Amino acid sequence: MSAPEPLLSVQGLEKHFPITKGLIKRQVGAVRAVDGLSFDVVKGETLGLVGESGCGKTTTGRLITRLLEPTGGKIVFEGNDISHMSQAHLRPLRRDMQMIFQDPYSSLNPRHTVGAIVGAPFRIQGVKTEHGTKKAVQDILELVGLNPEHYNRYPHEFSGGQRQRIGIARTLALKPKLIIADEPVSALDVSIQAQVVNLLEDLQNELDLTYVVIAHDLSVVRHISDRVAVMYLGKIVEIADRTSLYKSPMHPYTTALLSAVPIPDVKRRTERERIRLQGDVPSPINPPSACRFHTRCWKAQEVCKTVEPPLVELLTGHQVACHFPENIPQDENTPRHESSPQDAVAADARPATGTE
Known part of the structure; x- marks a missing residue:
């Protein structure tokens, strides 16, 4: 029996940040943050990406979602090479590929209500829902363990764990196939960490999600991952x-x-x-x-x-x-x-x- 086709395939991925000097910004070196990564992620599995701080884990996550432009290598998502795809062509694919950010405080706009934050993907992608955006957002809030009445509240009214749930709700809005979770529980208390990890597992089983979980906590990675990749210096x-x-x-x-x-x-x-x-x-x-x-x-x-x-x-x-x-x-x-x-x-x- 042949192996299933990977949902995500990374081949020789590189990201070098140039170091410049002088008025003419002459390049004198480069930070080789990611330097030749290759791995596959199959639909429905969870790949844990671990290593010391500064080894290139977060940069890898941002490269996969094309928040950063890769220096070299290939990123293939559902058979499409997205390595250097334009933002206009990437926009439709972003429905299927989302990211949970590390800091639940800085990743939410303090001037927007929860309804505006979680509803932003519908507005940006021009997605219409059967019963309206507000009902869709309230359903997602309930799915991640929040009260639908929180729709009109602001981020500063919530705890760290609740803010991370809001971030997860925004990620789930368009029902993506692949989620890159960058240190999803590192900023939370231990008791809240367990709740968020269990939530991610329940959502994976319910919505058939695929995860790449970036973390430095090996205990969390062991609990949630099917396979583990260890990084050192890119x-x-x-x-x-x-x-x-x-x-x-x-x-x-x-x-x-x-x-x-x-x-x-x-x-x-x-x-x-x-x-x-x-x-x-x-x-x-x-x-x-x-x-x-x-x-x-x-x-x-x-x-x-x-x-x-x-x-x-x-x-x-x-x-x-x-x-x-x-x-x-x-x-x-x-x-x-x-x-x-x-x-x-x-x-x-x-x-x-x-x-x-």
Whole structure:
């Protein structure tokens, strides 16, 4: 049985922000925020995009929705190449592709009522509803757990969680097929986070939505995602289904990230090995050569500084970009990284570790 056609396909996506100097704005460099991403998202699934602050997650989300113009690569949505499509041609497609923004305070216009905010997509796209825009907006407010009577209120009258629900309601107005959720719960209290995450899951089941969830909270990503992609300095270093990635991470960076996830159980927390990476994250203006993680990796060898590891599938559905991946089953039939030296060379040399 052939694999389903992806709803979204990203191929070699790049975004370099120029650095200029002087009166004539001469370019002297570039911030390589996103530098060659490739992944697919199938209809109905949730892909989690995780990584440290500054790794390019939000820029990726804005590129997918074409809020930013890509420097290179392709973005294919429902078979249409939208990489450099004009705004006039993009407008009809925006009904099917929407974004939930990170900050529920700055993403809502304080001068507009909730009715005007959630009804804006109908007005901009010229969509007519059977019982009028007001009734459609009130139905959407009720769908996301708000009172239809909130129609005439202003954003400052609501809590953070309620504001995020208003943002979600605006996103759902035109019943999109793909939603990019940029840190949808990071600005909310923990108790409200659970409510919003559960709301997103319920809406996905009810409306057959497809999500790309951008987050740095690995616990939230594990709860909501079907597959997880890990980013480091503008590149994807590992993609796998959530069970495989959280149980047996292959890239050293993913291993270090997961070791930092808080564990409420005191006994389990003291038994767990905590990996502390040395040094700071390099600048995206001048990233390290070849493998960008080699300056902080405890398994790095000379090949990591000279040969960039490609993102290859080492197990079914599990891709990793590393010359010395971890947690590979000792099976003769397991495919090996073509350019990797023998595992014996890498050894198991870990950095100084400790317990939490």
